[in-house]
Amino acid sequence: MNRLLFTDCHCHILPSLDDGATCLAESVLLARYQVKWGFRKAVCTSHRVRQYPNEPDQVKRTCSELQEELIRQEIPLDLTPSMEYRLIPETWPETLEKNWLLPWEGNHILIELPIHKASRIGDIVPEDEIKRLLDMGYQPVLAHPERYLYLDMERYHSLKDAGALFQRNIGSLEGLYGEAVSVRAEALLAEDMYDMQGTDLHNERYAMFFDRFGFRITAGGPVFEVNKECGTLIEPL
Numbered sequence: 396m397n398r399l400l401f402t403d404c405h406c407h408i409l410p411s412l413d414d415g416a417t418c419l420a421e422s423v424l425l426a427r428y429q430v431k432w433g434f435r436k437a438v439c440t441s442h443r444v445r446q447y448p449n450e451p452d453q454v455k456r457t458c459s460e461l462q463e464e465l466i467r468q469e470i471p472l473d474l475t476p477s478m479e480y481r482l483i484p485e486t487w488p489e490t491l492e493k494n495w496l497l498p499w500e501g502n503h504i505l506i507e508l509p510i511h512k513a514s515r516i517g518d519i520v521p522e523d524e525i526k527r528l529l530d531m532g533y534q535p536v537l538a539h540p541e542r543y544l545y546l547d548m549e550r551y552h553s554l555k556d557a558g559a560l561f562q563r564n565i566g567s568l569e570g571l572y573g574e575a576v577s578v579r580a581e582a583l584l585a586e587d588m589y590d591m592q593g594t595d596l597h598n599e600r601y602a603m604f605f606d607r608f609g610f611r612i613t614a615g616g617p618v619f620e621v622n623k624e625c626g627t628l629i630e631p632l
Protein backbone atom coordinates (compact mmCIF):
# COMPACT_ATOMS: atom_id res chain seq x y z
CA MET A 396 0.00 0.00 0.00
CA ASN A 397 2.87 2.41 0.79
CA ARG A 398 4.26 1.92 -2.68
CA LEU A 399 0.98 3.21 -4.03
CA LEU A 400 0.60 6.00 -1.50
CA PHE A 401 1.44 8.83 -3.84
CA THR A 402 -0.37 7.28 -6.78
CA ASP A 403 -3.91 8.22 -7.63
CA CYS A 404 -5.04 4.81 -8.87
CA HIS A 405 -8.40 5.95 -10.20
CA CYS A 406 -9.18 9.11 -12.16
CA HIS A 407 -10.83 10.33 -15.33
CA ILE A 408 -8.53 13.15 -16.33
CA LEU A 409 -7.91 12.13 -19.95
CA PRO A 410 -9.70 14.57 -22.24
CA SER A 411 -12.86 13.74 -24.19
CA LEU A 412 -12.89 9.99 -23.59
CA ASP A 413 -15.65 9.68 -21.02
CA ASP A 414 -17.62 11.71 -18.49
CA GLY A 415 -14.40 13.09 -17.02
CA ALA A 416 -12.29 15.94 -18.42
CA THR A 417 -13.84 17.44 -21.54
CA CYS A 418 -10.78 19.10 -23.06
CA LEU A 419 -7.01 19.29 -22.68
CA ALA A 420 -7.18 22.48 -20.60
CA GLU A 421 -9.51 20.79 -18.09
CA SER A 422 -7.20 17.74 -17.97
CA VAL A 423 -4.27 19.98 -17.12
CA LEU A 424 -6.29 21.75 -14.45
CA LEU A 425 -7.22 18.43 -12.81
CA ALA A 426 -3.61 17.24 -12.98
CA ARG A 427 -2.55 20.45 -11.21
CA TYR A 428 -4.99 19.62 -8.39
CA GLN A 429 -3.57 16.10 -8.10
CA VAL A 430 -0.05 17.49 -7.78
CA LYS A 431 -1.22 20.08 -5.27
CA TRP A 432 -2.75 17.36 -3.09
CA GLY A 433 0.54 15.45 -3.14
CA PHE A 434 0.17 12.82 -5.84
CA ARG A 435 3.22 12.01 -7.95
CA LYS A 436 1.56 9.50 -10.26
CA ALA A 437 -1.89 9.07 -11.71
CA VAL A 438 -3.38 5.98 -13.28
CA CYS A 439 -5.75 7.31 -15.92
CA THR A 440 -8.67 4.91 -15.74
CA SER A 441 -10.97 6.00 -18.54
CA HIS A 442 -14.32 4.24 -18.56
CA ARG A 443 -15.09 1.31 -20.73
CA VAL A 444 -18.89 1.23 -20.55
CA ARG A 445 -21.76 1.19 -23.03
CA GLN A 446 -21.74 5.00 -23.48
CA TYR A 447 -17.93 5.20 -23.69
CA PRO A 448 -16.63 1.99 -25.28
CA ASN A 449 -13.04 3.20 -25.29
CA GLU A 450 -10.33 1.03 -26.76
CA PRO A 451 -6.82 0.76 -25.28
CA ASP A 452 -4.93 2.24 -28.23
CA GLN A 453 -7.01 5.39 -28.04
CA VAL A 454 -6.48 5.62 -24.28
CA LYS A 455 -2.72 5.14 -24.63
CA ARG A 456 -2.51 7.76 -27.36
CA THR A 457 -4.54 10.31 -25.40
CA CYS A 458 -2.54 9.61 -22.26
CA SER A 459 0.78 10.24 -23.98
CA GLU A 460 -0.57 13.48 -25.48
CA LEU A 461 -1.59 14.68 -22.03
CA GLN A 462 1.74 13.57 -20.57
CA GLU A 463 3.56 15.64 -23.19
CA GLU A 464 1.46 18.66 -22.28
CA LEU A 465 2.18 18.18 -18.55
CA ILE A 466 5.90 18.02 -19.29
CA ARG A 467 5.63 21.13 -21.44
CA GLN A 468 3.90 22.96 -18.57
CA GLU A 469 6.31 21.50 -15.99
CA ILE A 470 3.59 19.73 -14.01
CA PRO A 471 5.30 16.83 -12.19
CA LEU A 472 2.76 14.05 -12.57
CA ASP A 473 3.57 10.70 -14.18
CA LEU A 474 0.63 9.24 -16.03
CA THR A 475 -0.16 5.60 -16.71
CA PRO A 476 -2.83 4.71 -19.26
CA SER A 477 -5.42 2.27 -17.98
CA MET A 478 -9.16 1.76 -17.91
CA GLU A 479 -12.07 1.16 -15.57
CA TYR A 480 -13.93 -1.86 -16.91
CA ARG A 481 -17.59 -2.21 -16.07
CA LEU A 482 -18.78 -5.80 -15.83
CA ILE A 483 -21.71 -5.56 -18.23
CA PRO A 484 -22.68 -7.68 -21.25
CA GLU A 485 -22.32 -4.74 -23.68
CA THR A 486 -18.57 -4.30 -23.19
CA TRP A 487 -16.96 -6.88 -20.90
CA PRO A 488 -17.07 -10.04 -23.12
CA GLU A 489 -15.66 -8.00 -26.04
CA THR A 490 -12.90 -6.70 -23.78
CA LEU A 491 -11.86 -10.26 -23.00
CA GLU A 492 -12.26 -11.49 -26.59
CA LYS A 493 -10.09 -8.72 -28.00
CA ASN A 494 -7.63 -8.75 -25.14
CA TRP A 495 -8.27 -5.09 -24.40
CA LEU A 496 -7.09 -5.21 -20.80
CA LEU A 497 -4.77 -2.38 -19.94
CA PRO A 498 -3.25 -3.05 -16.52
CA TRP A 499 -1.27 -0.65 -14.37
CA GLU A 500 1.69 -1.24 -12.10
CA GLY A 501 1.46 -4.63 -10.41
CA ASN A 502 -0.84 -5.93 -13.20
CA HIS A 503 -3.82 -4.31 -11.50
CA ILE A 504 -7.07 -4.10 -13.43
CA LEU A 505 -9.79 -1.75 -12.19
CA ILE A 506 -13.26 -3.22 -12.53
CA GLU A 507 -16.61 -1.81 -11.54
CA LEU A 508 -20.16 -3.08 -11.21
CA PRO A 509 -23.27 -1.25 -12.42
CA ILE A 510 -23.69 1.63 -9.99
CA HIS A 511 -27.43 1.62 -9.42
CA LYS A 512 -29.08 -1.35 -11.10
CA ALA A 513 -27.78 -4.80 -10.27
CA SER A 514 -29.77 -6.19 -13.22
CA ARG A 515 -27.51 -4.40 -15.74
CA ILE A 516 -24.88 -7.02 -15.05
CA GLY A 517 -26.98 -9.62 -16.91
CA ASP A 518 -25.57 -13.15 -16.72
CA ILE A 519 -22.14 -12.01 -15.63
CA VAL A 520 -21.09 -13.32 -12.22
CA PRO A 521 -18.53 -10.89 -10.78
CA GLU A 522 -16.85 -13.54 -8.63
CA ASP A 523 -16.24 -15.67 -11.76
CA GLU A 524 -14.73 -12.70 -13.58
CA ILE A 525 -12.50 -11.89 -10.61
CA LYS A 526 -11.21 -15.46 -10.61
CA ARG A 527 -10.78 -15.37 -14.38
CA LEU A 528 -8.62 -12.24 -14.11
CA LEU A 529 -6.53 -13.82 -11.37
CA ASP A 530 -6.04 -16.94 -13.53
CA MET A 531 -4.90 -14.65 -16.36
CA GLY A 532 -2.25 -13.18 -14.05
CA TYR A 533 -4.02 -9.92 -13.24
CA GLN A 534 -4.94 -8.48 -9.86
CA PRO A 535 -8.53 -7.23 -10.07
CA VAL A 536 -9.39 -4.13 -8.04
CA LEU A 537 -13.06 -3.40 -7.41
CA ALA A 538 -13.69 0.32 -7.76
CA HIS A 539 -15.75 2.08 -5.09
CA PRO A 540 -17.61 -0.89 -3.57
CA GLU A 541 -19.37 1.55 -1.24
CA ARG A 542 -21.35 2.90 -4.18
CA TYR A 543 -23.12 -0.41 -4.89
CA LEU A 544 -25.86 0.01 -2.34
CA TYR A 545 -27.69 -3.06 -3.65
CA LEU A 546 -24.95 -5.35 -2.28
CA ASP A 547 -25.10 -6.74 1.24
CA MET A 548 -22.14 -7.49 3.51
CA GLU A 549 -22.23 -11.18 2.67
CA ARG A 550 -21.80 -10.37 -1.02
CA TYR A 551 -18.93 -7.98 -0.30
CA HIS A 552 -17.18 -10.81 1.50
CA SER A 553 -17.88 -13.12 -1.41
CA LEU A 554 -16.25 -10.64 -3.84
CA LYS A 555 -13.32 -10.20 -1.51
CA ASP A 556 -12.94 -13.96 -1.02
CA ALA A 557 -12.92 -14.39 -4.80
CA GLY A 558 -9.71 -12.35 -4.77
CA ALA A 559 -10.63 -8.73 -5.56
CA LEU A 560 -8.92 -5.84 -3.84
CA PHE A 561 -11.27 -3.03 -2.79
CA GLN A 562 -10.64 0.60 -3.73
CA ARG A 563 -12.45 3.28 -1.75
CA ASN A 564 -13.19 6.61 -3.33
CA ILE A 565 -11.59 9.44 -1.42
CA GLY A 566 -14.52 11.59 -0.35
CA SER A 567 -17.00 8.72 0.04
CA LEU A 568 -16.81 8.89 3.82
CA GLU A 569 -17.08 12.66 3.79
CA GLY A 570 -20.35 12.70 1.85
CA LEU A 571 -19.26 13.24 -1.74
CA TYR A 572 -21.85 10.69 -2.89
CA GLY A 573 -24.45 11.28 -0.22
CA GLU A 574 -25.30 9.91 3.19
CA ALA A 575 -26.11 6.31 2.22
CA VAL A 576 -22.76 5.81 0.48
CA SER A 577 -20.99 7.43 3.41
CA VAL A 578 -22.64 5.00 5.83
CA ARG A 579 -21.76 2.06 3.58
CA ALA A 580 -18.13 3.19 3.37
CA GLU A 581 -18.02 3.35 7.19
CA ALA A 582 -19.34 -0.21 7.37
CA LEU A 583 -16.75 -1.50 4.89
CA LEU A 584 -14.01 0.37 6.72
CA ALA A 585 -15.14 -1.19 10.01
CA GLU A 586 -14.80 -4.62 8.37
CA ASP A 587 -11.29 -3.67 7.20
CA MET A 588 -12.25 -4.32 3.59
CA TYR A 589 -10.32 -1.57 1.82
CA ASP A 590 -6.93 -2.07 0.17
CA MET A 591 -6.41 1.25 -1.58
CA GLN A 592 -7.94 4.62 -2.27
CA GLY A 593 -8.37 6.77 -5.35
CA THR A 594 -9.96 10.10 -6.19
CA ASP A 595 -12.18 8.96 -9.11
CA LEU A 596 -11.62 12.59 -10.12
CA HIS A 597 -13.89 13.59 -13.01
CA ASN A 598 -14.10 17.36 -12.95
CA GLU A 599 -13.51 20.45 -10.87
CA ARG A 600 -16.57 19.89 -8.68
CA TYR A 601 -14.75 16.94 -7.15
CA ALA A 602 -11.63 19.05 -6.71
CA MET A 603 -13.61 21.78 -4.98
CA PHE A 604 -15.08 19.22 -2.59
CA PHE A 605 -11.62 17.89 -1.74
CA ASP A 606 -10.28 21.40 -1.29
CA ARG A 607 -13.15 22.37 0.95
CA PHE A 608 -11.99 19.78 3.46
CA GLY A 609 -8.29 20.45 3.06
CA PHE A 610 -7.41 17.19 1.33
CA ARG A 611 -3.77 16.18 0.99
CA ILE A 612 -1.59 13.08 0.73
CA THR A 613 0.79 12.50 3.61
CA ALA A 614 3.30 9.77 4.41
CA GLY A 615 0.60 8.28 6.63
CA GLY A 616 -2.01 8.26 3.89
CA PRO A 617 -4.63 10.58 2.46
CA VAL A 618 -6.13 12.96 5.01
CA PHE A 619 -8.71 15.70 5.20
CA GLU A 620 -7.24 18.41 7.41
CA VAL A 621 -10.54 20.04 8.18
CA ASN A 622 -12.66 17.50 9.97
CA LYS A 623 -15.94 19.28 10.16
CA GLU A 624 -19.32 17.81 9.70
CA CYS A 625 -19.62 17.09 6.03
CA GLY A 626 -22.80 17.20 4.05
CA THR A 627 -23.32 16.40 0.41
CA LEU A 628 -21.87 19.32 -1.47
CA ILE A 629 -22.87 18.15 -4.91
CA GLU A 630 -25.43 15.80 -6.37
CA PRO A 631 -24.40 12.15 -6.03
CA LEU A 632 -22.40 11.32 -9.16
Ligand SMILES: [Fe+2]
Pocket residue numbers: 405406407440479538595
Ligand atom coordinates in the same frame (compact mmCIF):
# COMPACT_ATOMS: atom_id res chain seq x y z
FE1 LIG B 1 -14.27 5.91 -12.10
